[in-house]
Amino acid sequence: MIRHLLSAADLDHTEALRVLDTAAELLALADRPIKKLPTLRGRTVVNLFFEDSTRTRISFEAAAKRLSADVITFSAKGSSVSKGESLKDTALTLQALGADAVIVRHQSSGAPHRLAASGWVDGSVVNAGDGTHEHPTQALLDAFTLRRHLAGGVGDLDGRRITIVGDVLHSRVARSNALLLATLGAEVTLVAPPTLLPVGIDSWPVSTSYDLDGALAKSDAVMMLRVQRERGAAGGFFPSAREYSRRYGIDSRRMALLPDHAIVMHPGPMNRGVEITAEVADHERSVIVEQVSNGVAVRMAVLYLLLSGSAGEQDA
Numbered sequence: 001m002i003r004h005l006l007s008a009a010d011l012d013h014t015e016a017l018r019v020l021d022t023a024a025e026l027l028a029l030a031d032r033p034i035k036k037l038p039t040l041r042g043r044t045v046v047n048l049f050f051e052d053s054t055r056t057r058i059s060f061e062a063a064a065k066r067l068s069a070d071v072i073t074f075s076a077k078g079s080s081v082s083k084g085e086s087l088k089d090t091a092l093t094l095q096a097l098g099a100d101a102v103i104v105r106h107q108s109s110g111a112p113h114r115l116a117a118s119g120w121v122d123g124s125v126v127n128a129g130d131g132t133h134e135h136p137t138q139a140l141l142d143a144f145t146l147r148r149h150l151a152g153g154v155g156d157l158d159g160r161r162i163t164i165v166g167d168v169l170h171s172r173v174a175r176s177n178a179l180l181l182a183t184l185g186a187e188v189t190l191v192a193p194p195t196l197l198p199v200g201i202d203s204w205p206v207s208t209s210y211d212l213d214g215a216l217a218k219s220d221a222v223m224m225l226r227v228q229r230e231r232g233a234a235g236g237f238f239p240s241a242r243e244y245s246r247r248y249g250i251d252s253r254r255m256a257l258l259p260d261h262a263i264v265m266h267p268g269p270m271n272r273g274v275e276i277t278a279e280v281a282d283h284e285r286s287v288i289v290e291q292v293s294n295g296v297a298v299r300m301a302v303l304y305l306l307l308s309g310s311a312g313e314q315d316a
Ligand code: ASP
Pocket: 129, 135, 172, 173, 225, 226, 228, 267, 268, 269
């Protein structure tokens, strides 16, 4: 297994399936009264969050705890980062604490790569979302959810048609999903206003369309993306929120265009009423809450596979 998980492209077909299969085994644990495994006892996992998060931070924390690791959670707010401490000095402090894995979320694209390449920390680095770049564990939990609903929970996603809609430009979820879904054999279509598609989209393993209704009719799943206001998405990229919802949001009428077996996904947090209406978000074919619970199993699998081959376990 690889040492760090920085990009969805770090996983080849075999490794991606290994994570999904391991997560499937670990998911069974969630139904047991005692949810803990001793696997990472004595190992230290640090959650290093420079940017806000609800689901990802809690999910990594739950995952590490269920594997019996010691977990240290660090948020930039309330730490010396707000006094100007650099990523390097923060990393050296973590190293002094003996972190076996560092889960990092940062507003700058490339920060986890810097951490992994610098030698400032010895442990495995997991990218939990860097700027507008990547969010590989979100892609893994999305693939896991898709596999359960569209492929009976086994194998890859060969030929499944997944439509990703919205603010692709600012979305690390879209890039990681495009890469991983291509590895797993799915056909991905991106639907977005031309202003919210990144330069260089031609090099992504996807097709693009501006016709949401047409794409939905051919989709096995649709993944709605949040309009990322904090990254400036509302500033001039489309005329108004209302116009955006009309062209690129999903409501009950659009949901009816999907084939009967198709599911609706969203990585959260949702802007209800902008990219997705409340009726669709709460619909029985919406798997948004399930994505969150699958996230814990997938992150357990990632931590287990990254750490189980390293020195600490052999010493244990
Ligand atoms: N939670 C996801 C992320 O951190 C998606 C989003 O924020 O819209 O990228």
